[in-house]
Amino acid sequence: MALVNSKEMFRKAYEGGYAIGAFNVNNMEIIQGIVEGAQEEKAPLILQVSAGARKYANHTYLMKLIEAAVETSGLDIVVHLDHGPDFETCKNCIDGGFTSVMIDGSHLPFEENIKLTRRVVEYAHDKGVTVEGELGRLAGVEDDIKVSQEDSSYTRPEEVEEFVTKTGVDSLAIAIGTSHGAFKFKGEPKLRFDILEEVERRLPQFPIVLHGASSVIPEYVDMINKYGGKMDNARGVPEEMLRKAASMAVCKINIDSDLRLAFTGVIRKHFAEHPDHFDPRQYLSEARTALKDMVRHKIVHVLGCNGKG
Numbered sequence: 001m002a003l004v005n006s007k008e009m010f011r012k013a014y015e016g017g018y019a020i021g022a023f024n025v026n027n028m029e030i031i032q033g034i035v036e037g038a039q040e041e042k043a044p045l046i047l048q049v050s051a052g053a054r055k056y057a058n059h060t061y062l063m064k065l066i067e068a069a070v071e072t073s074g075l076d077i078v079v080h081l082d083h084g085p086d087f088e089t090c091k092n093c094i095d096g097g098f099t100s101v102m103i104d105g106s107h108l109p110f111e112e113n114i115k116l117t118r119r120v121v122e123y124a125h126d127k128g129v130t131v132e133g134e135l136g137r138l139a140g141v142e143d144d145i146k147v148s149q150e151d152s153s154y155t156r157p158e159e160v161e162e163f164v165t166k167t168g169v170d171s172l173a174i175a176i177g178t179s180h181g182a183f184k185f186k187g188e189p190k191l192r193f194d195i196l197e198e199v200e201r202r203l204p205q206f207p208i209v210l211h212g213a214s215s216v217i218p219e220y221v222d223m224i225n226k227y228g229g230k231m232d233n234a235r236g237v238p239e240e241m242l243r244k245a246a247s248m249a250v251c252k253i254n255i256d257s258d259l260r261l262a263f264t265g266v267i268r269k270h271f272a273e274h275p276d277h278f279d280p281r282q283y284l285s286e287a288r289t290a291l292k293d294m295v296r297h298k299i300v301h302v303l304g305c306n307g308k309g
């Protein structure tokens with residue numbers, strides 16, 4: 001199998017009423033855990049790399065690990081730049097073998113977002129790379145940028161046709177109330193499905209992306225808290241809401257925080273139970289298995305893409 005762009009994967013996901021998981025990767029154990037989970041469920045897979053991940057692990061190291069994942073798993077995998085901050089970063093990723101990029105112009109005025117996104121699309125399409133754009137702004141933390149609740153904004157459905165037509169993007173991330181990180185809702189979780197429905201009506205058959213879509217699974221928050229952590233009031237998007245979105249126009253669901261919580265929770269527990277351990281393989285292998293189980297759970301119970309790979 002191969003590294004592929006997202007075109008065919010999204011077409012099938014749209015028609016099939018399911019979504020593909022886009023999981024953030026930062027090191028070998030994270031990649032292996034995710035890929036093993038997808039492999040066991042025979043699921044299509046997007047591995048996404050943020051600017052922070054490239055800085056942390058180095059583009060070439062991540063790319064080689066992902067190539068190894070394709071070779072050993074027999075899966076088609078999309079390697080995607082998450083939250084591309086500028087044209088140069090997108091270009092570097094495209095030139096360096098990524099099959100999909102996001103250009104995140106969501107903080108820019110509408111016309112500037114179009115202009116920047118269009119520039120990336122022209123460069124990317126020339127090389128067979130697909131592009132995700134974004135309209136609307138999520139709250140939460142991504143890389144070094146923190147967006148407060150007040151500075152966040154829902155996507156305006158009346159803008160989506162013009163944006164998609166003028167930019168030529170292959171998919172569109174929208175803001176309907178999800179947010180980045182582990183503290184998503186102060187009160188009751190609420191997503192604006194009316195906005196998603198209106199976007200779907202205006203953009204028939206067009207793949208929509210949900211960022212900030214971790215469910216912040218209580219099992220791992222409790223584990224972190226039990227073993228010395230402090231994550232009070234952590235709260236994520238309920239799984240039934242994500243399932244509903246996946247059955248609609250949402251074809252890509254971004255998950256990072258749930259992986260971080262599982263990885264960290266298991267390592268905290270490991271050290272509490274084995275204070276004498278100091279071989280990284282002992283605790284990293286447990287963390288890797290937790291990621292595999294997490295990804296299998298998402299694929300089967302949230303995304304619905306098991307058996308579609």
Ligand code: G3H
Nearest residue numbers: 050052053142143180256
């Ligand atoms: O949306 C952001 C992702 O969770 C990636 O996070 O930028 O800290 O790597 P990061």
Ligand code: 13P
Nearest residue numbers: 181211212213214256257
């Ligand atoms: P979470 O923080 O909800 O996992 O969102 C991840 C994300 O949107 C990556 O782009």
Ligand code: ZN
Nearest residue numbers: 142211212254
């Ligand atoms: Zn995101």
